[in-house]
Amino acid sequence: MAVRFDVITLFPELFAPFQSVGVTRRAFETKAVDVRLWQLREFAEGVYRRVDDRPFGGGPGMVMLVEPLVRCLSAIRADQQAAAAPRLPVVLFSPAGKPLTQQRVQQLAEGPGAVLVCGRYEGIDQRFIDAHVDEEVSLGDYVLSGGELPALTLIDAVTRLQPGVLHDAASHEQDSFSDGLLDCPHYSRPEVLQGLAEGDDSGAPGAEAAVPPVLMSGHHAHIARWRREQQLRITAQRRPELIDAARARGELSKQDEHFLSQLTL
Ligand SMILES: C[S@@+](CC[C@H](N)C(=O)[O-])C[C@H]1O[C@@H](n2cnc3c(N)ncnc32)[C@H](O)[C@@H]1O
Structure with a gap:
């Protein structure tokens, strides 16, 4: 129903x-x-x-x-x-x-x-x-x-x-909060974005903005780990109380804890 x-x-x-x-x-x-x-x-x-x-x-x-x-x-x-x-x-x-x-x-x-x-x-x-x-x-x-x-x-x-x-x-399984953490960043085409320097209207090329290389590697385990670490980083920076709650629920692995201990906020 x-x-x-x-x-x-x-x-x-x-x-x-x-x-x-x-x-x-x-x-x-x-x-x-x-x-x-x-x-x-x-x-x-x-x-x-x-x-x-x-x-x-x-x-x-x-x-x-x-x-x-x-x-x-x-x-x-x-x-x-x-x-x-x-x-x-x-x-x-x-x-x-x-x-x-x-x-x-x-x-x-x-x-x-x-x-x-x-x-x-x-x-x-x-x-x-x-x-x-x-x-x-x-x-x-x-x-x-x-x-x-x-x-x-x-x-x-x-x-x-x-x-x-x-x-x-x-798609909703990887949304923010579904596993208690914020979502990781997402990227799509083009692979390298040729930007213009801010305030520069000369048409001269500015800094390139590339997609994180791991996402282009085709290595699913590495990609999954990178995404998890990005989730941990963003959540620790912006909503540290959500990290505490995930820890209290026993949802952080040893690998997660190690990553968090190395993180400079
Ligand atoms: C103008 S508000 C009334 C505010 C109320 N006098 C107060 O100060 O709490 C009219 C209605 O909007 C809804 N509302 C306003 N703000 C809300 C919020 N933050 N969350 C949920 N409902 C809200 C509620 O149904 C509320 O009865």
Whole structure:
């Protein structure tokens, strides 16, 4: 069964471009993922179909009302039941949530999916969170105007892990974080790049930039070792805490440790 995402949003139109380009388009066409968009306003009552109101206690901004959210979630539960889908956990996007990691993305990619709640305004009434939200997820320490970009981010990251979505199945296995380290540098043609010196518009040839020779050697073991060492070097320089975590998980070999001990940062 495809991973299913039920997205509660006031702006379903923001999801359309994502469904019509690139690998994510193919994933939707082949039904590798099943994304259902729920317009929250359809679950609001009254002539104006209000989904927000002023906060109790005063202060700026508006708060998303609990009742339309509950009605929308009930409709999603009924739809999931009708489709014999399991009861999916409810994920709310919030700056106060746990930062999204590749590890969490991988877990979600292997699971049945989730209900994704996109906040707007000052956020949503706490009573909905207390009663219905299983997990709060943050995209980082900054504030966006809504949860739609976080939802798109999560769906994209999960989608590219679905079998058959990427042309080369091995490609995500060497991505950053999949083995806990950052990715190594990549090179393609031309083998030697004849650059121009920066700021020189005379047309005179500048320094050549060559591809690291090991990549042209055809020696697979040497190439694999070089790539591993580049991963270790970049990760140690930029995200040393990821090296510590890999070490704690017992994922660094003696050869890795030797390379790291020789490294001047
Ligand atoms: C303007 S924000 C509300 C910010 C909230 N008053 C605060 O200070 O934490 C509106 C909505 O955008 C989403 N959002 C904003 N920044 C986010 C982040 N870093 N990670 C995940 N969701 C975020 C949340 O769904 C949030 O309810």
